[in-house]
Amino acid sequence: MTVSEIFSTMDYGPAPESAAEALAWLVDGGDRFGHFIGGGFTAPGDGFESRNPATGEVLATLSQASTEDVDAAVAAARKAQGKWARLSSHERAKYLYALARLIQKHARLFAVLETLDNGKPIRESRDIDIPLVHRHFYYHAGLAQLMETELPGHEPLGVCGQIIPWNFPLLMLAWKVAPALAAGNTVVLKPAEYTSLTALLFADICREAGLPKGVVNIVTGDGAVGEMIVNHPGIDKIAFTGSTEVGRKIREATAGSGKALTLELGGKSPYIVFEDSDIDSAVEGLVDAIWFNQGQVCCAGSRLLVQEGIAERFYDKLRARMDGLRLGDPLDKCIDVGAVVDPVQLERITAMVAEAGPEGTVYHARCPLPDQGCFYPPTLITGLSPAARLMQEEIFGPVLVGCTFRTPDEAVQLANNTRYGLAASVWTENINLALDIAPKLVAGVVWINATNLFDAAAGFGGMRESGFGREGGWEGIHAYLKPARASKPLKPVLPEAKAEEPEIADPLDRTAKLYIGGKQARPDGGYSRPVFGPRGRLLGHMGLGSRKDIRNAVETARKASGWGKTTGHLRAQILYFIAENLSARRGEFADRLRSLTGQHGKTAQAEVDAAIARLFTYAAWADKYDGAVHSVPIRGVALAMHEPVGVIGALCADDAPLLGLVSVMAPAIAMGNTCVLIPSEPYPLAATDFYQVLDTSDLPGGVVNIVTGSHAELAPPLAGHLDVDAIWSFSSSDLSAVIEKAAAGNLKRSWVNNARSRDWVTDEGEGREFLRAATEVQNIWIPYGE
Ligand code: NAI
Numbered sequence: 001m002t003v004s005e006i007f008s009t010m011d012y013g014p015a016p017e018s019a020a021e022a023l024a025w026l027v028d029g030g031d032r033f034g035h036f037i038g039g040g041f042t043a044p045g046d047g048f049e050s051r052n053p054a055t056g057e058v059l060a061t062l063s064q065a066s067t068e069d070v071d072a073a074v075a076a077a078r079k080a081q082g083k084w085a086r087l088s089s090h091e092r093a094k095y096l097y098a099l100a101r102l103i104q105k106h107a108r109l110f111a112v113l114e115t116l117d118n119g120k121p122i123r124e125s126r127d128i129d130i131p132l133v134h135r136h137f138y139y140h141a142g143l144a145q146l147m148e149t150e151l152p153g154h155e156p157l158g159v160c161g162q163i164i165p166w167n168f169p170l171l172m173l174a175w176k177v178a179p180a181l182a183a184g185n186t187v188v189l190k191p192a193e194y195t196s197l198t199a200l201l202f203a204d205i206c207r208e209a210g211l212p213k214g215v216v217n218i219v220t221g222d223g224a225v226g227e228m229i230v231n232h233p234g235i236d237k238i239a240f241t242g243s244t245e246v247g248r249k250i251r252e253a254t255a256g257s258g259k260a261l262t263l264e265l266g267g268k269s270p271y272i273v274f275e276d277s278d279i280d281s282a283v284e285g286l287v288d289a290i291w292f293n294q295g296q297v298c299c300a301g302s303r304l305l306v307q308e309g310i311a312e313r314f315y316d317k318l319r320a321r322m323d324g325l326r327l328g329d330p331l332d333k334c335i336d337v338g339a340v341v342d343p344v345q346l347e348r349i350t351a352m353v354a355e356a357g358p359e360g361t362v363y364h365a366r367c368p369l370p371d372q373g374c375f376y377p378p379t380l381i382t383g384l385s386p387a388a389r390l391m392q393e394e395i396f397g398p399v400l401v402g403c404t405f406r407t408p409d410e411a412v413q414l415a416n417n418t419r420y421g422l423a424a425s426v427w428t429e430n431i432n433l434a435l436d437i438a439p440k441l442v443a444g445v446v447w448i449n450a451t452n453l454f455d456a457a458a459g460f461g462g463m464r465e466s467g468f469g470r471e472g473g474w475e476g477i478h479a480y481l482k483p484a485r486a487s488k489p490l491k492p493v494l495p496e497a498k499a500e501e502p503e504i505a506d507p508l509d510r511t512a513k514l515y516i517g518g519k520q521a522r523p524d525g526g527y528s529r530p531v532f533g534p535r536g537r538l539l540g541h542m543g544l545g546s547r548k549d550i551r552n553a554v555e556t557a558r559k560a561s562g563w564g565k566t567t568g569h570l571r572a573q574i575l576y577f578i579a580e581n582l583s584a585r586r587g588e589f590a591d592r593l594r595s596l597t598g599q600h601g602k603t604a605q606a607e608v609d610a611a612i613a614r615l616f617t618y619a620a621w622a623d624k625y626d627g628a629v630h631s632v633p634i635r636g637v638a639l640a641m642h643e644p645v646g647v648i649g650a651l652c653a654d655d656a657p658l659l660g661l662v663s664v665m666a667p668a669i670a671m672g673n674t675c676v677l678i679p680s681e682p683y684p685l686a687a688t689d690f691y692q693v694l695d696t697s698d699l700p701g702g703v704v705n706i707v708t709g710s711h712a713e714l715a716p717p718l719a720g721h722l723d724v725d726a727i728w729s730f731s732s733s734d735l736s737a738v739i740e741k742a743a744a745g746n747l748k749r750s751w752v753n754n755a756r757s758r759d760w761v762t763d764e765g766e767g768r769e770f771l772r773a774a775t776e777v778q779n780i781w782i783p784y785g786e
Helices: 003-009 020-028 067-086 089-105 107-118 122-150 169-182 197-208 223-231 244-254 279-290 308-323 343-354 408-416 431-440 473-480 547-559 561-565 568-584 586-597 601-622 659-670 685-695 711-720 736-743 768-773
Strands: 047-051 058-063 154-156 159-163 186-190 216-218 237-241 260-264 270-273 303-307 361-364 379-382 399-405 423-427 445-448 481-483 514-516 519-521 528-532 538-543 628-630 636-644 647-651 674-678 704-706 726-729 749-752 775-783
Touching: 020 107, 058 197, 067 154, 067 159, 067 186, 067 216, 067 223, 089 107, 089 122, 089 169, 089 197, 107 122, 107 169, 107 197, 122 169, 159 169, 159 223, 169 186, 169 197, 169 237, 169 473, 186 223, 197 216, 223 244, 237 244, 237 473, 244 260, 244 736, 270 279, 270 408, 279 308, 279 399, 279 423, 303 308, 303 408, 308 379, 308 399, 343 399, 399 408, 408 431, 423 431, 431 445, 431 775, 473 481, 473 628, 514 547, 514 685, 538 685, 547 561, 547 647, 547 674, 547 704, 547 711, 561 636, 561 674, 568 586, 568 601, 568 659, 568 685, 586 601, 586 685, 601 659, 647 659, 647 711, 659 674, 659 685, 659 704, 659 768, 674 711, 685 704, 711 726, 711 736, 726 736, 736 749, 768 775
Parallel strands: 159 186, 159 237, 186 216, 237 260, 270 303, 270 423, 303 399, 379 399, 423 445, 445 775, 647 674, 647 726, 674 704, 726 749
Antiparallel strands: 047 058, 154 481, 361 379, 514 519, 514 704, 528 538, 628 636, 636 775
């Protein structure tokens, strides 16, 4: 090529990164790897090959873990856990710091190995993945250091099973391992079968850091090994990142097991471009949104929504930019788009794009494709209707779907028209518009004039079928902790039986009805049951709610969602008013409790007083459970906003008929949720009396709905309802398994007691644990610009 030709094409020359060191590390490992259990590697077992997706070459042979391997890993983790948890905060912090330092020291080796194994461009593994990994360990060294002083009264969960995907192999390991260790847990981690190599290098680093044996255990293999971990009785928590399909299976498999669970699942995140945006920046952002990591990113901006007036211009610029992207050898430092992780994924992407049909216009970037390896060209599909499968389903490849919108309202509607809720980007030069739109988007993370920003200090995680739980920041550490308190198995509280000598029926009908939409409503089925006092005296009748009543209550609660937009001050006023009205009828409620449960007058009075105090507590919190401004390393802010979860369904404690109801209702409504409550099954009449208190307290109709009846019958329709966002249960009937299984449908958040007791009168019945369950954290990133 002549000098003048070079100037006229201005093409990049190849700038390959050397793979020598990484390949030498693989050879040192004998090209065959066992599992990392109890501080050492096991002998390689039945194996499978790990290949470089850019070339098809075999990099190493890995072992498929057997049941015995998983048992050994869990046993090693269990053995190490107590001692690890008893180390001082500072001791644990030092280990995490050592891990951070060593990863940083071996950063180049990690980056090259990651690129060889996964196919991602070296530019990304070197400048994004690995720096975020050591940042995560440094940040959590800090959290470990502060644990004792800042999070007293908490303890680790125990042994954590962690299952991660192949798109960010080492980064997902860091997101899982660092907080677990900081909080005093030990782990059994399974990397994805396509990309286990950096996890095995990390095992080497654990040895180098002198991490106590058994604190980190790594077993390799496919989904079958994942299932073994999920179902293992020695595991206390499962943390999973991967497909929504597998996430749902894990929710079902762990239902009622008492294992804690966090799920970070798929997405179809909207990328919204308004006509007043800086179009060139928005096009450049889109490159990072959907062609970063070949689009294999759970929060990829994979659904472009562009305002009609600029659509053609935007698409033109976008297509031109796509044509300029460089695809090829991921180890080449000038490459923008590397290889897809595996031929299986390549086939999947190809098959999905073929579904675009005559309706869609498919544009493949006109950039040269290597003639071997798993490469797929950057692709744009337009013209599909919003309901089309490709507009709704995760393609998980370098494929963008786009459509237009006219008004900001329409943009919000289209953006939220998805079963997912992971991330969103908003592009506009009008900050008022951006700040108006961001909180209206159902997404755990919103980037304004930016995309794919991550940091250890900011929580990351989804809503709806994108899963639950947050990773990173102060909010993420709670996924690895529980309140330190003792609990006992809960004995079922049964309804009182009628006396042998039946009473003469009261001529006045005293059938307490249901409470739906601020009105008393007859149960749909028209059934009721008598309620007896402890000596068999007939106290009244309760309505027996049915599936249909649950549906009505949920619909009504959803319609009342405007409550979430009211101010904390207003919600506090109403909670104080409820407390005031309850206080005015203090004696009456105490009598009711006494007649229902036969408890001592003083105890009954104490329950009413505790309920009044609890209402005060949440009135206090309503305008004080603040979000945060996270210190992220950009010129800008990441606002952690506390949003309501939505509609919360709750089965209330049987043994505290009034206080159990107030203790779940008050935090739920203080944080702006609406709720459907199923009160104490044996003693429902305290709740039905409470309607009158609510009626006189200015609470808008539909914010609190109460359906009396059998917990066992009402739990499945409430937990399974697709318009319920979270389900809580403090019932004395052991319904945890039924509830969590039903909750898998829309992957709603669940909080169940696993038939363990809670003392409602003490601090156990209130506080931040409840507030966290009643809020969703939305992180909104707002860069200031240069
Ligand atoms: P996957 O969800 O099957 O794999 C993720 C991890 O789960 C891997 O470690 C796998 O071995 C493990 N696993 C699989 N089945 C399991 C089971 N029954 N129990 C426990 N663990 C199990 O994802 P896959 O099949 O690799 O990719 C398929 C699709 O999933 C992708 O096309 C993409 O749409 C989505 N996906 C989404 C990710 C995200 O970060 N949101 C990550 C990976 C995949």
